[in-house]
Amino acid sequence: MNETTLKVEGMTCNHCKAAVEGALTELDGIESAIVSLQDHRVDVIHNDKISKRAMIEAIEEQGYDVNA
């Protein structure tokens, strides 16, 4: 398993946290995704088959900007 940390802008509340974590953990190859609202980031544990691009797109689809 690998870990990728992404900086995510615009997450303000626990709904946002759940939306981003849910969108990521729905993807094949992601084991866990934990958002820190305070640090504007998400830590993703994943295998080597999923791309960073796919993670970013899943977050952007939820309406948040990623500073990769």
Next chain:
Amino acid sequence: MNETTLKVEGMTCNHCKAAVEGALTELDGIESAIVSLQDHRVDVIHNDKISKRAMIEAIEEQGYDVNA
């Protein structure tokens, strides 16, 4: 129909808006509920059978404070 405006603290994003509007419009006697995030308020259109207390409780159940 009557209109009641409630001041609600802690709504930060469109998820919050949807949570509060959804919780209110699920109640019998409420025709519509429109949140303004910018003004920290919700405007409720309702009949005379539903109490302000019931509206406040529905909002508080979603995790927000009401300054009635």
